[in-house]
Amino acid sequence: MPRSGGHISAAPPTLADVAELAGVSRQTVSNAVNNPDLLRADTLARVQDAIDKLGYQPNRAARSLRTRASHLIGLRMPALQEGTANAMMDRFVHTFVEAAAETGYHVLLFYGDPADPLDGYDELLRSTAVDAFVVTDTHLGGQQTTWLQSRRARFVSFGRPWTQPDAKHPWVDVDLAYGAEIATEHLIERGHSKIAWIGWHKDSLLGEERRSGWIHAMHTHGLSTTGLASRTEDSISSGKAAADAILDETEPTALVCASDTLAMGVLHSIFERRLRLGEDIAVVGFDDSQVAQTVPPGITSVRPPLEEAARELVKALEELLATPSYAAPGVMLKPVLTVRGSS
Amino acid sequence: MPRSGGHISAAPPTLADVAELAGVSRQTVSNAVNNPDLLRADTLARVQDAIDKLGYQPNRAARSLRTRASHLIGLRMPALQEGTANAMMDRFVHTFVEAAAETGYHVLLFYGDPADPLDGYDELLRSTAVDAFVVTDTHLGGQQTTWLQSRRARFVSFGRPWTQPDAKHPWVDVDLAYGAEIATEHLIERGHSKIAWIGWHKDSLLGEERRSGWIHAMHTHGLSTTGLASRTEDSISSGKAAADAILDETEPTALVCASDTLAMGVLHSIFERRLRLGEDIAVVGFDDSQVAQTVPPGITSVRPPLEEAARELVKALEELLATPSYAAPGVMLKPVLTVRGSS
DNA sequence: ACCATGGCTTGGAACGATCCAGAGTTTCAC
DNA sequence: GTGAAACTCTGGATCGTTCCAAGCCATGGT
Numbered sequence: 001m002p003r004s005g006g007h008i009s010a011a012p013p014t015l016a017d018v019a020e021l022a023g024v025s026r027q028t029v030s031n032a033v034n035n036p037d038l039l040r041a042d043t044l045a046r047v048q049d050a051i052d053k054l055g056y057q058p059n060r061a062a063r064s065l066r067t068r069a070s071h072l073i074g075l076r077m078p079a080l081q082e083g084t085a086n087a088m089m090d091r092f093v094h095t096f097v098e099a100a101a102e103t104g105y106h107v108l109l110f111y112g113d114p115a116d117p118l119d120g121y122d123e124l125l126r127s128t129a130v131d132a133f134v135v136t137d138t139h140l141g142g143q144q145t146t147w148l149q150s151r152r153a154r155f156v157s158f159g160r161p162w163t164q165p166d167a168k169h170p171w172v173d174v175d176l177a178y179g180a181e182i183a184t185e186h187l188i189e190r191g192h193s194k195i196a197w198i199g200w201h202k203d204s205l206l207g208e209e210r211r212s213g214w215i216h217a218m219h220t221h222g223l224s225t226t227g228l229a230s231r232t233e234d235s236i237s238s239g240k241a242a243a244d245a246i247l248d249e250t251e252p253t254a255l256v257c258a259s260d261t262l263a264m265g266v267l268h269s270i271f272e273r274r275l276r277l278g279e280d281i282a283v284v285g286f287d288d289s290q291v292a293q294t295v296p297p298g299i300t301s302v303r304p305p306l307e308e309a310a311r312e313l314v315k316a317l318e319e320l321l322a323t324p325s326y327a328a329p330g331v332m333l334k335p336v337l338t339v340r341g342s343s
Numbered sequence: 344m345p346r347s348g349g350h351i352s353a354a355p356p357t358l359a360d361v362a363e364l365a366g367v368s369r370q371t372v373s374n375a376v377n378n379p380d381l382l383r384a385d386t387l388a389r390v391q392d393a394i395d396k397l398g399y400q401p402n403r404a405a406r407s408l409r410t411r412a413s414h415l416i417g418l419r420m421p422a423l424q425e426g427t428a429n430a431m432m433d434r435f436v437h438t439f440v441e442a443a444a445e446t447g448y449h450v451l452l453f454y455g456d457p458a459d460p461l462d463g464y465d466e467l468l469r470s471t472a473v474d475a476f477v478v479t480d481t482h483l484g485g486q487q488t489t490w491l492q493s494r495r496a497r498f499v500s501f502g503r504p505w506t507q508p509d510a511k512h513p514w515v516d517v518d519l520a521y522g523a524e525i526a527t528e529h530l531i532e533r534g535h536s537k538i539a540w541i542g543w544h545k546d547s548l549l550g551e552e553r554r555s556g557w558i559h560a561m562h563t564h565g566l567s568t569t570g571l572a573s574r575t576e577d578s579i580s581s582g583k584a585a586a587d588a589i590l591d592e593t594e595p596t597a598l599v600c601a602s603d604t605l606a607m608g609v610l611h612s613i614f615e616r617r618l619r620l621g622e623d624i625a626v627v628g629f630d631d632s633q634v635a636q637t638v639p640p641g642i643t644s645v646r647p648p649l650e651e652a653a654r655e656l657v658k659a660l661e662e663l664l665a666t667p668s669y670a671a672p673g674v675m676l677k678p679v680l681t682v683r684g685s686s
Numbered sequence: 687a688c689c690a691t692g693g694c695t696t697g698g699a700a701c702g703a704t705c706c707a708g709a710g711t712t713t714c715a716c
Numbered sequence: 717g718t719g720a721a722a723c724t725c726t727g728g729a730t731c732g733t734t735c736c737a738a739g740c741c742a743t744g745g746t
Contacts, residue, residue: 012469014732025696030734040694057469061407062732065701070404072451077440090433093452097420101454101463106472108415109436109452111444120444126355126400129449236637264637271639291634294579294607296614357702368726373704383724405702408731 013054022050033058064128072108073100073317074130076121078137079114088287088306089136092158095310096134103318105131117143125153132317138162138171139206145169156316158309160330162205170316170328172309176206176286179302179335180213180256183284186300186337187254188221192282196228196252198242198262207231210258210286228252232262239265247273254282254343260289263299263342282343297341304335356397365393376401407471415451416443416660417473419464421480422457431630431649432479435501438653439477446661448474460486468496475660481505481514482549488512499659501652503673505548513659513671515652519549519629522645522678523556523599526627529643529680530597531564535625539571539595541585541605550574553601553629571595575605582608590616597625597686603632606642606685625686640684647678 019026024047031038032047039047050056064070075096078089097107108130112120117140124130131154135144138159145167148155161167187195197214200207211229218225227250232238239262246252247269257263263285267277275281278297285292288303312331320326362369367390374381375390382390393399407413418439421432440450451473455463460483467473474497478487481502488510491498504510530538540557543550554572561568570593575581582605589595590612600606606628610620618624621640628635631646655674663669 012471015734016732026732027697027734028695031695034734038694043694055469057466059408059732060470060472061404061413062701063734064404065402065408065703065732066734068701075452077437094420097452098454106467107452109418109440109450111441123400124449126398127403128355129403261637264639268639289633291637294604294634295638296607296611358704359702369702370704370727371725374725377704381724386724402702405731406704408702408733409704411731 012059013056014059015056018047018050018054018056021054022047068128069131069321070129071105072130073105074108074110074121074124074133076112076133076136077109088289088304092136092306092310095307096313099311099314100317103314105314105317117141118147121148121153122151125151131321132156134158134313134317139204142167154320154324156313156320158313160332168327170313170320170326170330172312172316172331172333174304174309174333174335176302176304176335177209177213177216179286179304179337180210180258181217182335182337183256183286183300183302184214184217185221186339187256187282187284187343188217188223190254190282190343192252192254193223194228194250194252194254195223196230196246196250196255197225197258198230198232198239198246198255198266199258200234201231207258214256234259234261236261236265236268239263240268241265243269254284256284258286260285260287260292260299260301263301264291264295267295267299278341278343284337284343288338292338292340300340300343301338302335303338305333308333355402356399357402358399361390361393361397361399364397365390411471412474412664413472414448415473416448417451417453417464417467417476419455419476419479420452431632431647435479435649435653438650439656442654442657443660446657448657448660460484461490464491464496465494468494474664475499477501477656477660482547485510497663497667499656499663501656503675511670513656513663513669514673515655515659515676516673517647517652517676517678519645519647519678520552520556520559522629522647522680523553523601524560525678525680526599526629526643526645527557527560528564529682530599530625530627530686531560531566533597533625533686535595535597536566537571537593537595537597538566539573539589539593539598540568540601541573541575541582541589541598541609542601543577544574550601557599577602577604579604579608579611582606583611584608586612595624597627599627601629603628603630603635603642603644606644607634607638610638610642621684621686627680627686631681635681635683643683643686644681645678646681648676651676 015026015029018029024043029047032044036044100107110120110124133148133153133155135155135157136159138145138157139162142161142163145157145161155169157169157171160171160173184195197211199211215225230242230246232242243266255266257266263283266283270277270281277283283299285299285301288301292299292301316328319328358369358372361372367386372390375387379387443450453463453467476491476496476498478498478500479502481488481500482505485504485506488500488504498512500512500514503514503516527538540554542554558568573585573589575585586609598609600609606626609626613620613624620626626642628642628644631644635642635644659671662671
């Protein structure tokens, strides 16, 4: 049965329906949508009227098939750790989706086995389901990015190419060594001099970077760091254990933690010792998570500009998709310190 | 130039490439992928070999165009409130993406103007970009669901149809009246009798539901509720204000809060009064958010089974997409109480 | 009056898959 | 040995869009 163009039907209207109603050819309607300046003003108006009247929207599948572009960006669902304070990704994803929408892209969330960093990418790539990917965990090693590069996939990463300094893909990252530095300097300004560091293990690239900021600030101000550093897992219990040990041994008056999770561990220790947070002892965390924002009296925390990062990534993505050979310089953003009651 | 089937090329292999390599027709390859039992065993093996050799995956756009199914589920990015403890959606989305992946669906995240609950749906619907939606904020009024229904869109909702008891779409929700009940009973068991309620305004459907659970538990145990209830905004500062007022007036020994955010407000009040949480006073929250899990000594909280909810929704979605006329009974899940140091 | 120019519009082909109807082959009962 | 039924496989049409090359029609220079 031929499609009865003109009046309301169950199936969505097609280009042909609009063309018939406007009395032009299909191609002219297509041009009205994609290259309006090719049409004479009066034709454009007539076509536009028909489009509005029918509520026409181009069929995405058909358009994708022809143009070989899906206008979808793939984002692998970041692993969710129960119990840690890292809901940071939420804020990032939110702005990313918003910024992407402004340039006509939607986000395809997919799942991959946490044990295999590459799981899920291949299928989407081969089925040409997405135009590009956003990779978020570059600090776990360059597996994902090198693999994507070898498959000639388009992608940008949130996180510098830690292990491949010569990587060519666009990236955006936050300078968290600087973050540790301003956190430490904030405490120095507040009159502290025995400022401890509770961070991650030596093999954590992120951890070592943040740690270097603390060391730099301390040394710049002529303060000693001996006996004040601690390395442990990123969990509340190990944060508490580390705090217990360092508070017993060295009696610092302030602690800088590599994450809000560790900071919460410190709070547990303080809670047990019946110390007053922000009065007897100062604590600074990282990430400016929900937890840091809400725990009384509020935890001073290094806030990464996730919104800005997301927007920069979308911008890079746009250029990358417009110019396949596009090689952007990496963008390094500076975090800010959100000061709260804990310091 | 005709496609040179057989050896590696930049463009992904197509059905025709596989067919040529296996020495069968396109349709046979298509059947091998979609209806393997239609083929003779040896033919299937031969085609499968060719598929593996070329690394063939059906092109999603082409398949979508023909079958009118995208295998994508639309999820509008829930509004993100800075400063509240509600990162609950994260957990939900995570399991949802995972469960959806198991049944061959991916999730399309899209953005809509927070001021307009319908923004974004129309475009995706008209362009046939998604097969169905998941609606998450049904308590804000039935606008989204009624609109989707009128457009004959397929969808399921996380949240009962509050204002339309006769709605036909599948839904899943959590019985949070029951949640408030077990929270209150937990406190009664612990020996409390003056148990206050800090909840939301009267026009909040969710708030009134939770409140009814508290009232029911109190009355069942012959306890009075007069002077023990408070209604306010869902924010830390108003939680603190409500706690201040109720602690001054009625001196309860325990408080049940309609959300972890309010519970955090209560904690601020307790912090100021230098009371010991879990010793001098007990607090129970809702949502079992990151914050409840991490704040020392841990906040006892009503935990909605989000993972189960997500899986139920995917199941309903699957049936809905298989049988367009499918009308599922709503599913009501029971939360559990996670007991921590605050009680 | 004629041809070149450029702006605007058009029909046919193509993207890569699945649907459909029919052709070829085997199986099996009579 | 024959016909029907069942099983396999195939070619052509189709989904809705954009690409392509060609067509139409005014305009303007010669």
